[in-house]
Amino acid sequence: KEEPKKTLEPHEDEKLSGDMRELYDRLLPSDESEERRALLVKKLERILNEKWPGNDISVNVFGSSGNLLSSSDSDVDICITTPLKRLESMHSIAMLLSENGMEKVVCRASAKVPIVKYWDPELKMACDLNVNNPLALENTRMIKTYVQLDDRVRPLTKVIKYWTKRRLLNDAAYGGTVSSYTWTCMILNFLQRRDPPILPSLQKISGKRQNGAKDQETEFADDLEALKGYGDANKETLAELLFQFFRHYSYEFDFSKYVVSVKEGRLLSRLEKGWQPTNYMDKEARCRLCVEEPFTTNRNLGNSADDYAWSGIHGELRRAFEFLADGCQLDKACEEFVFP
Ligand code: CTP
Numbered sequence: 421k422e423e424p425k426k427t428l429e430p431h432e433d434e435k436l437s438g439d440m441r442e443l444y445d446r447l448l449p450s451d452e453s454e455e456r457r458a459l460l461v462k463k464l465e466r467i468l469n470e471k472w473p474g475n476d477i478s479v480n481v482f483g484s485s486g487n488l489l490s491s492s493d494s495d496v497d498i499c500i501t502t503p504l505k506r507l508e509s510m511h512s513i514a515m516l517l518s519e520n521g522m523e524k525v526v527c528r529a530s531a532k533v534p535i536v537k538y539w540d541p542e543l544k545m546a547c548d549l550n551v552n553n554p555l556a557l558e559n560t561r562m563i564k565t566y567v568q569l570d571d572r573v574r575p576l577t578k579v580i581k582y583w584t585k586r587r588l589l590n591d592a593a594y595g596g597t598v599s600s601y602t603w604t605c606m607i608l609n610f611l612q613r614r615d616p617p618i619l620p621s622l623q624k625i626s627g628k629r630q631n632g633a634k635d636q637e638t639e640f641a642d643d644l645e646a647l648k649g650y651g652d653a654n655k656e657t658l659a660e661l662l663f664q665f666f667r668h669y670s671y672e673f674d675f676s677k678y679v680v681s682v683k684e685g686r687l688l689s690r691l692e693k694g695w696q697p698t699n700y701m702d703k704e705a706r707c708r709l710c711v712e713e714p715f716t717t718n719r720n721l722g723n724s725a726d727d728y729a730w731s732g733i734h735g736e737l738r739r740a741f742e743f744l745a746d747g748c749q750l751d752k753a754c755e756e757f758v759f760p
């Protein structure tokens with residue numbers, strides 16, 4: 421079989437970089453949506469503290485609302501922190517939200533991380549809410565730090581996230597694919613492995629410190645001033661990075677042998693990780709895609725995609741690559757998937 425195209429021509433590069441910039445500008449959240457996001461936080465804070473006063477309840481955003489990767493229509497991920505343990509069961513919060521006019525309130529109390537989902541009809545926003553999950557707040561802060569380290573990270577990640585959304589590839593809970601968070605880790609690790617690297621491992625370089633989540637190992641370097649210029653020796657353009665991202669995960673990366681590790685800033689072999697594909701009894705190991713959660717490293721963020729889902733995702737990566745290799749057709753690559 422013919423080898424897939426290796427690089428872009430200068431004129432292709434220029435066109436694709438321009439198209440990406442244009443798309444990125446469109447994807448930035450509007451001021452108006454940022455305002456509604458802030459109002460949602462305030463409103464929740466009020467509702468919760470009026471119901472359970474004196475319990476030091478605070479409302480924090482995480483996920484894309486906190487890591488610079490949101491769009492106007494992104495869900496708001498909220499983590500409530502409180503010493504009032506009773507709220508962790510979620511049922512009373514779900515009830516309170518219904519009583520306060522929230523719609524489509526769904527309580528998934530038995531999930532790994534129990535959550536309540538709801539729709540705020542006044543602010544027109546969907547929200548995922550959990551209680552006392554400091555790890556999510558810290559991994560959000562670390563993603564945000566990576567995003568701020570180099571100017572290329574934010575547009576590249578937002579364009580790829582847009583592609584996953586348009587092709588229905590980012591729904592771990594219902595669609596059987598993988599989460600946006602998994603894709604983000606795959607992108608960051610790809611940037612850590614460029615030559616020269618664009619990103620370091622913030623969990624390996626000097627300047628690490630522990631912040632929130634005191635009882636867990638969540639230390640990482642977060643001094644942006646000290647880290648500035650890390651990726652400057654790498655001159656790759658946005659277009660080149662997008663093209664190489666799809667080329668890499670379509671044709672170069674051997675999913676049967678390697679694990680994506682943002683923590684190590686490199687690939688781990690599935691053997692050294694203990695996630696050999698032949699370990700059928702191990703839920704984390706038998707998956708096709710292995711992506712280590714940076715803080716809880718025994719968690720495989722790829723475990724929501726079964727074999728069938730994975731071959732679909734892999735097919736989509738190749739499809740996107742083909743459209744980019746053939747005249748840099750970003751709009752075709754990101755064409756909305758419609759069920760036949
Ligand atoms: N998260 C996690 N483990 C997962 C999935 C998500 O810890 N398997 C946490 C992470 O803190 C992540 C947050 O949940 O930042 C939100 O995940 P997700 O919604 O997948 O990513 P977003 O960046 O919010 O993307 P989107 O805009 O598509 O919602």
Ligand code: MG
Nearest residue numbers: 483484495497
């Ligand atoms: Mg989210």
